[in-house]
Amino acid sequence: MKRLVVIFSMLITTYGWSQNTFKRSLMLMGSDFEITVVAPDSAAADKHITNAVNEMERIEKLISSWDPDSQTSEINRNAGKKAVLVDRELFELIERALGLSQLTDGAFDITYASMDHIWQFDGSMQKMPNSEEVKASVAKVGYKNVELDKINSAVYLKRSGMKIGFGAIGKGYAADRAKKLLRDMGVSSGIINASGDITAWGLQPNGAPWKVAITNPMDKQKAYGTLPVTEGAVVTSGNYEKYVVFNGKRYSHIIDPRTGYPSNGLVSVTVFAPKAELADALATSIFVMGKTVGLNRIAQIPGVSCIIIDDKGTLFASEEIEIAKL
Template identity: 35%
Template structure:
């Protein structure tokens, strides 16, 4: 056999040489952490080498930091706070906002309508009172709470989707995106890793909000545990691919006043923190959906909340409530079982 350039000569016949395929480098797991939005963001990704993995993770954290600067209600100079300040004393002209801020406000509006107001980002003034209550261990004064509630109402946020403008129709309104921003940020990081760096096998976690991309090499899914709400409740492990999961509850964030336990999740229709011990887990195709729907489902009647989940493509939910003697009552929607890792036989 004589080797020719690009051809093989065999028994007098010309046969095109097969192209040589470059050997793909093995992908290794890399994990990074950074504090943003009042919590620790964790990025797990699979890349060919450590330098490229770090470059991608640094870009991801920079994206989260930019979103925090946009949506924080703690930072006075955030885009969100500047928007609210524009309507502090009067209803002026609509204000043009960034694509990110408008996208979150539009998603919040759609959920507010679908949940009959159980989810409402205008609850900011009431949240401020409950933050103070957690620090002082005292309930908000009735007069203060009533004044704050007069500023709450999702229908008073006017959005122009074509112009991407916002107008607040009640002077003094304060928006709080704490129930939706982290899920949106996780989505944004995954999109950046995929689009700029070609990294598809990644997971982004922000406390109870986790968004997953393609499965790790050699596996068909990411496995994520749901933290039990009480002793005796089994750990539930989920399998996720290109999906998100979020859990909300009062396991860590609550205040007990006068023998009553109040969650950090505030009902925008009553101005009161959720009482009792409960948690809600929502699985959805996107983090912004999973993050926000946990709060809505927690505040809606059980049947109505699960109905909303069933009507949402690709969504599933699990709810647990702690009763007397640490007993746990739980229920789930139809699609939730599809994501559960079967328990090993005893």
């Protein structure tokens, strides 16, 4: 297997851009998105990017749990009552999400939306919730209580009050769909940054690969270096901005859906995968699973690798990745 030399920083750097590279920044899914394409002129680029934006807005309407008219909201409203017929696209997304839940032993779980949000990471928490509050907060969470009817493309949440949500997978899926659409339209090269969920294909106009960099969470002002990406996705999850500290222990905003307690011990996880949807889900899962289990689980998935930074600033990586600091 070809070894990757990975060096860190969290800016996207694109050296050697020419006038044939076009970029648009905008808000989608409540987050900052940036779409970059290589095209012969600005008119062609604008058309391509607009079509990609329209596709991501379509996906947002399909998966949004905030839109009362979405199929996702319809599923949630009927929890414990009846199965809901949904578009095949949504059904298959939920099916893949449940597969990821099995793969990660529930560290990833789209029914996390059922949680009572008793942890606050805005500076307002003065003490930890007690064990009974934590236990109650995840009482309705559990991917095994999602029932799928593949023949009729129907989804049923078995317990009243259950909810599904795509916060840990939706942006990655939208980026993948936009990338596919652009490639189908003949866009030979581009990079999509869906609020940190990055997917790229092709080369820059000067023949160089796109360059993605990953922040050093212990000192965001200093860069380790960059990683060339010509095909695939890179997603980084970090807890260095949203966390609380009690009794000298740091608790991340990433909650274990199985226990209701925040993850701890890691500050940054970067996953490299063929698709952003997969990388998105796994980056969150590794935070919950921890370094040892996370590295072991990633090693079992073909074409996927990761870099982990613990709360002491130590780097750990999949075997096929070679870390080279500047």
